[in-house]
Amino acid sequence: MNIFRLAGDMTHLMSVIVLLLKIHTIKSCAGISLKTQELYALVFATRYLDIFTDFISLYNTIMKLIFLASSFSIVWYMRQHKIVRRSYDKDQDTFRHLFLILPCLLLALFINEKFTFKEVMWTFSLFLEAVAILPQLVLLQRTRNIDNLTGQYVFLLGAYRALYILNWIYRYFTEPHYVHWITWISGLVQTLLYADFFYYYFNSWKNNVKLQLPA
């Protein structure tokens, strides 16, 4: 474990906790894309298949449980909770899951480190995580306004992945044989996807104006 990875995990944890608390306290999910939240729940479900078979560390297991519980409860709140679901804007959140899930699944079938069910699922979850934010970014562009918490959510998600890139660089130089192209490339693609959002987020924060993403 290195400081970059710990900071990355904590930032990632913050992003889901901030979102869950927002939805729980103000009983609203305005501006949040349910599609993205469902994709993230799928990412964790396919990423952590080994939670009961391979014990890595207490930290690892606890964090996996927190991510699984928080992502599924966010989806539950947005779909089932009688008050929260009313603020879900399903007419705007129309990104079709399959457009992301199928290509990631196909890609994982061809590009993976070992052709086993667990490995393909793990690779699928990496590719899916890279693109899972797209429905949220599309929704932000459509609704054009962004309340601060949604901005913070996307910002923390991007920051977590950027910290992970520093972690991979650190591990590459400090651990022999630590080479994982698949992880690195999908993580880089994911961070680049956030890059343009970051640019507009910083500008709006600096000029203290509401965030306006390009049409």
Add this chain to the structure above:
Amino acid sequence: PSSDQTKDEL
């Protein structure tokens, strides 16, 4: 090492 052992990241 087999790729499994290095799945120590979240």
